Amino acid sequence: MTARPKRTFSREFKLQVVRALLTGEKRFAQVCREHDLSETLVRRWRDQYERHGEHAWLDGVNSNSGPSTDQARIAALEAALGRAHLENEFLRRAVEALAKKGSPSGRNGQ
Numbered sequence: 001m002t003a004r005p006k007r008t009f010s011r012e013f014k015l016q017v018v019r020a021l022l023t024g025e026k027r028f029a030q031v032c033r034e035h036d037l038s039e040t041l042v043r044r045w046r047d048q049y050e051r052h053g054e055h056a057w058l059d060g061v062n063s064n065s066g067p068s069t070d071q072a073r074i075a076a077l078e079a080a081l082g083r084a085h086l087e088n089e090f091l092r093r094a095v096e097a098l099a100k101k102g103s104p105s106g107r108n109g110q
């Protein structure tokens with residue numbers, strides 16, 4: 001029995017497989033059978049997708065296909081920065097709203 005050569009899979013292929021599972025389009029065993037993939041590998045991909053979402057396999061850390069491009073890394077960092085900015089803005093507004101609600105003028109009307 002000869003060993004099968006190591007295969008590498010693109011990010012797009014991994015996303016396609018995981019999305020088919022998560023949307024219920026295909027069952028776990030069906031995906032493994034159709035693409036000749038081990039259950040362990042597909043479970044790992046699913047877990048990575050659940051941890052990292054659409055950013056899975058961009059950073060090269062959780063990928064079997066080697067290091068990612070600088071452009072992909074920059075895009076992931078910019079997306080994270082954008083989310084952090086939105087969270088900061090939301091929290092700033094929440095603090096302002098709470099400050100207004102707790103002001104003495106707001107308590108006199110109650």
